[in-house]
Amino acid sequence: MTDATQDLPLPAERPPTPSAGIVSWLRVNLFNSIGNTLLTLVAAWFLAMTIPRLVRWAVIDAIWHADSGRACRGDGACWAFIGEKLRFILFGRFPYAEQWRPLFVVLIFIGLILASCDRRIWGRRLVLLWLVGLALVGVLMWGGILGMSYVETDLWNGLPLTLILAVVGMALAFPLAILLALGRRSQLPAVRAICVAYIELIRGVPLITVLFMASVMLPLFLPTGMTIDKLLRAQIAFILFAAAYLAEVVRGGLQAIPKGQIEAADALGLGYWQRTRLIVLPQALALVIPPLVNTFIGTFKDTSLVIVIGLFDLLGTANAALTDANWRGFFAEAYVFIAAIYFSFCFFMSRYSQMLEREFNKGGRR
Amino acid sequence: MASPSTDSIPRPARPPFWRNPAVRGVFYQLLFIAVVVAVGGFLVHNTLVNLGRQNIATGFGFLHREASFAIGESLIAYAPSDTYARAFLVGLINTLYVAVLGIVLATVLGTVIGIARLSRNWLVAKLTLVYVETFRNIPLALQLLFWWTFLREGAPSPRQAWRPLPGVFVSDRGLEFPLPQSNPAHLWIFLAFVVGLAGAVAVSGWARRRQMATGVQFPSGWVGLALIVGLPLLVFLTAGTPLAFDWPALKGFNFAGGGSVSPEFAALLFGLTIYTASFIAEIVRAGILSVSWGQSEAASALGLRPGLTMRLVVLPQALRVIIPPITSQYLNLTKNSSLAVIIGYPDLVSIANTTMNQTGQAVEGIALIMAVYLAISLTIALSMNLYNRAVALVER
Numbered sequence: 001m002t003d004a005t006q007d008l009p010l011p012a013e014r015p016p017t018p019s020a021g022i023v024s025w026l027r028v029n030l031f032n033s034i035g036n037t038l039l040t041l042v043a044a045w046f047l048a049m050t051i052p053r054l055v056r057w058a059v060i061d062a063i064w065h066a067d068s069g070r071a072c073r074g075d076g077a078c079w080a081f082i083g084e085k086l087r088f089i090l091f092g093r094f095p096y097a098e099q100w101r102p103l104f105v106v107l108i109f110i111g112l113i114l115a116s117c118d119r120r121i122w123g124r125r126l127v128l129l130w131l132v133g134l135a136l137v138g139v140l141m142w143g144g145i146l147g148m149s150y151v152e153t154d155l156w157n158g159l160p161l162t163l164i165l166a167v168v169g170m171a172l173a174f175p176l177a178i179l180l181a182l183g184r185r186s187q188l189p190a191v192r193a194i195c196v197a198y199i200e201l202i203r204g205v206p207l208i209t210v211l212f213m214a215s216v217m218l219p220l221f222l223p224t225g226m227t228i229d230k231l232l233r234a235q236i237a238f239i240l241f242a243a244a245y246l247a248e249v250v251r252g253g254l255q256a257i258p259k260g261q262i263e264a265a266d267a268l269g270l271g272y273w274q275r276t277r278l279i280v281l282p283q284a285l286a287l288v289i290p291p292l293v294n295t296f297i298g299t300f301k302d303t304s305l306v307i308v309i310g311l312f313d314l315l316g317t318a319n320a321a322l323t324d325a326n327w328r329g330f331f332a333e334a335y336v337f338i339a340a341i342y343f344s345f346c347f348f349m350s351r352y353s354q355m356l357e358r359e360f361n362k363g364g365r366r
Numbered sequence: 367m368a369s370p371s372t373d374s375i376p377r378p379a380r381p382p383f384w385r386n387p388a389v390r391g392v393f394y395q396l397l398f399i400a401v402v403v404a405v406g407g408f409l410v411h412n413t414l415v416n417l418g419r420q421n422i423a424t425g426f427g428f429l430h431r432e433a434s435f436a437i438g439e440s441l442i443a444y445a446p447s448d449t450y451a452r453a454f455l456v457g458l459i460n461t462l463y464v465a466v467l468g469i470v471l472a473t474v475l476g477t478v479i480g481i482a483r484l485s486r487n488w489l490v491a492k493l494t495l496v497y498v499e500t501f502r503n504i505p506l507a508l509q510l511l512f513w514w515t516f517l518r519e520g521a522p523s524p525r526q527a528w529r530p531l532p533g534v535f536v537s538d539r540g541l542e543f544p545l546p547q548s549n550p551a552h553l554w555i556f557l558a559f560v561v562g563l564a565g566a567v568a569v570s571g572w573a574r575r576r577q578m579a580t581g582v583q584f585p586s587g588w589v590g591l592a593l594i595v596g597l598p599l600l601v602f603l604t605a606g607t608p609l610a611f612d613w614p615a616l617k618g619f620n621f622a623g624g625g626s627v628s629p630e631f632a633a634l635l636f637g638l639t640i641y642t643a644s645f646i647a648e649i650v651r652a653g654i655l656s657v658s659w660g661q662s663e664a665a666s667a668l669g670l671r672p673g674l675t676m677r678l679v680v681l682p683q684a685l686r687v688i689i690p691p692i693t694s695q696y697l698n699l700t701k702n703s704s705l706a707v708i709i710g711y712p713d714l715v716s717i718a719n720t721t722m723n724q725t726g727q728a729v730e731g732i733a734l735i736m737a738v739y740l741a742i743s744l745t746i747a748l749s750m751n752l753y754n755r756a757v758a759l760v761e762r
Contacts, residue, residue: 029488036487043489190395194402204743205736206701208715212735216728220416221409297503304505308707315508331515339504339512346503 069327081330082337085321089338092157092317098149101140102160108133108140109163117352130171137164153231157312159341161231165313166300169238170246176239177246182276184247185254195247202244207302211237215309234306242299249291253284290360293353297346304342314338413729420726426734428725429454435720437712439628450721457717458738464631464713465700465742468638472699473692475639476646483651494647501644507705509641514633514709521629524621533613535621541632542614545625551605555598562597566590630711634703642699646692653688654680685757693750697743704739714738 030040061076065083072078082089091102112133116126141160144150156164183195202210214237218228257280265275304315312320318334321327383389417424429451436446440456441463482494501509518538522528527537535542546552566589573586602609614621627635657680665675706713715735722731 029486032486039485039487039490043487043493046493188391188395188398191398194398201736201740204740206704206715206739208704208707209732209735209739212715212719212722212728213732216722217413217732220413220729222416223412224415224419301503301505304507305705307507315505315511319511329519331512331519335508335512335515339508342505342508343500343503347499350503 069324069330072327072330077333077336078330079333081327081333084327085324085334088158088321089314089317089334090158091160092312092320093155094157094160095149095151095155098143098151101143101148101151102156102158105137105140105160106163108137109160109167112167113349134168134171153229156231158317159314161306161311162300162303162313165235165238165303165306166296168235169242169303170296170299173239173242173246176243177250178281180243180247181250181254184251199244199247202241203248207237207241207305208308210241211305211309213237214240230309230311234309234311238299238303241302242295245295245298246292249288249295250284252291253286253288254280256287257284287360290353290357293349293356297349297353300345300349301342314341417729422726424729426730428721428727428730431725433721435724437717438710439631439712450725453717453721454714454734457712457714460711461700461703461706461713461715462742464635464638464706464711465703468635468642468699468703469696471635471639472642472646472695476643477650479643479647480650481654483647484654498644498647501640502648506637506641506702507708510633510637510705510709513637514629517629517633524616527616533611535614537621538629539621540626540628542621542626544611544613547610547612549610551601554605555601558597558601559594562593562595565593565597569593628711630706630709633709634706634711638699638702641702642695645695645698649688649691649695650684653684656687657683682757689750689754689757693747693754696746696750700742700746701739 031037057076059076061074063072063074063076063078063080066072066078066080069078069081072080087096087099090106091099094102112130115121115129121129139145140148141153141156141164142150180195180199183191184199186192186195211234214233215230218233218236222228261279261283262275265279270278303313306313307316307319315338318338322331322334414424430449432447433450433453434446435453437444437453437456439460441459442456444452444456479494479497482490483498485491485494517536517540521536521538524535524537524539527535527542529535533544566586569584569589570586573584577583612625614626661679661683662675665679670678703713704715707716707719710716718731718735722728725731
């Protein structure tokens with residue numbers, strides 16, 4: 001009896017691992033098991049192999065000022081090439097003295113995109129703002145009034161072209177996409193069949209074929225004697241292509257509207273278009289704003305394909321800059337530079353869409 | 367209080383026929399079809415008139431004419447004296463070749479990166495985050511041009527070729543690697559592999575049935591592995607280890623022997639793989655995160671070990687979320703392989719482009735490409751839908 005109640009001293013427990021300070025952070029996040037330690041070492045070795053080389057190439061050994069390509073050869077990057085070609089890469093063959101105009105166009109686009117991120121002005125005011133902005137873009141690019149010289153669309157190159165193709169393409173594809181999505185959900189079999197056929201046909205083929213079609217077949221489609229601008233052809237291709245993808249996004253929103261909403265609208269005596277305009281679309285479109293932003297990012301990246309039909313967007317002007325006989329072989333600098341431009345636009349927009357998604361999900365999460 | 371007789375209430379007049387929804391539906395559809403047919407007819411009429419004016423014959427007769435252009439790389443025998451039809455076939459095979467390899471590689475790389483994104487190792491999680499954000503946010507066309515120019519201009523000549531691994535050379539002529547020399551014993555090794563595979567399937571089926579009936583477990587996984595690896599290994603050893611490699615070696619100004627891929631193909635495959643892998647990684651990550659933590663806890667409470675929890679509880683549920691978006695990534699990769707035209711890899715689109723420039727048969731050429739891509743897209747979508755049905759949740 002006695003030995004059963006006898007107190008046996010327990011072995012002393014190890015103190016808990018400290019949870020503050022750099023060392024403990026390292027232990028918890030990098031070295032908490034053998035496997036993790038190995039992973040950390042591999043990752044650290046990879047970084048040690050790449051980062052110093054990159055820094056040496058891009059900063060330490062880089063040449064920032066040079067008069068010609070020959071003076072710029074070295075172990076590092078030749079940023080003097082970007083300095084020399086900056087205006088050509090950004091604006092292409094737009095008349096040199098007038099390049100403040102495309103610069104303003106780019107700033108207007110950035111301003112419009114930033115303004116659209118502010119949810120307080122969503123609605124009629126934003127649409128108005130965009131209309132004014134796009135009109136201003138047209139005036140600045142074409143010119144011909146207010147003492148600005150007329151510039152034909154062949155000379156619209158570089159970043160403004162990329163932005164115009166993406167933004168105008170999305171803006172004009174949007175109404176078409178809504179009609180297509182409504183058609184796909186329609187009760188009328190013939191309308192539904194034609195809309196499904198269009199959407200699936202466009203989504204099933206690569207953008208390049210749509211661009212080829214627009215550049216080769218659009219002139220054939222028109223009555224004899226009518227010609228069509230190259231830029232307009234590419235723009236039409238983008239509108240037709242983006243509309244099919246947007247239609248699927250909008251359809252996702254339409255399908256998420258509960259049937260009760262539609263029945264309630266019917267009970268109020270609203271007709272199909274009243275019901276769609278006042279009840280269904282406002283709710284459906286609000287739901288799909290994050291995927292809409294993602295589609296826009298896709299369209300923005302896809303504009304780089306117009307080089308196959310001979311338009312000089314940002315990628316096209318960078319390629320053209322590389323053909324200068326005085327500055328040969330600086331492809332890494334040129335591509336890294338425009339990659340940084342594409343990246344900043346896309347990264348900003350994707351972060352914004354993720355933020356919106358979190359905001360929208362707040363109500364649903366308890 | 368007599369209830370009002372039904373006769374006293376005037377029966378509402380039948381609405382006029384143009385207010386009948388069914389009649390209106392038919393009318394609207396006829397109108398819509400008429401508009402579509404009219405627009406289509408107008409375009410076709412213009413096209414025929416324009417083609418007639420330019421003296422371009424319509425129809426696919428040109429496919430039987432001699433192509434008379436060379437194709438840089440081909441998996442089947444092709445010479446410029448062959449027909450356009452055969453040139454198209456070469457392009458189609460090249461497209462499928464790069465697409466299938468790209469899908470396999472991107473799936474493997476994307477899954478690894480997606481899982482690494484969720485790693486509790488801070489460094490690994492951040493590194494993979496940087497990978498995903500970088501490659502996802504830069505246009506694929508730019509990435510392809512970068513890799514291609516890098517191989518063409520940045521890489522050294524064959525004499526100073528880089529050697530990342532012994533026997534592997536990277537130069538401005540492309541990538542050279544050793545190939546195993548063919549040997550009659552390889553057929554037997556392959557047969558042994560097939561037999562081992564069949565045996566493993568049979569053993570696992572038998573083990574499952576026995577476990578269902580008696581509850582006794584059998585290590586069918588290890589036995590299966592032993593069969594699949596062991597049988598070919600046994601044949602390999604008894605045949606006297608017939609493994610000789612054909613090493614690439616510098617002969618004059620270029621390499622001879624071994625296998626090689628062109629800079630175009632290497633750049634296209636590499637670019638497509640790392641671009642698509644960054645999207646697949648996010649899909650895999652979202653799929654794993656979508657399985658609620660309670661599922662894993664419940665599995666632990668039932669006594670399942672972590673490996674089994676992953677295999678039996680988490681993965682089947684994650685796959686359900688992963689399959690549909692990954693299908694559209696496979697479709698995207700296949701369609702994006704048409705960007706080959708930018709860097710000059712002879713895929714279907716770039717061969718059709720050459721053909722259209724030579725013959726002027728633009729309508730037929732584009733119709734042909736569209737038909738082929740539609741067929742590929744539908745095939746991938748159909749097979750992935752079948753697979754999706756196999757893993758989908760069976761509800762009431």
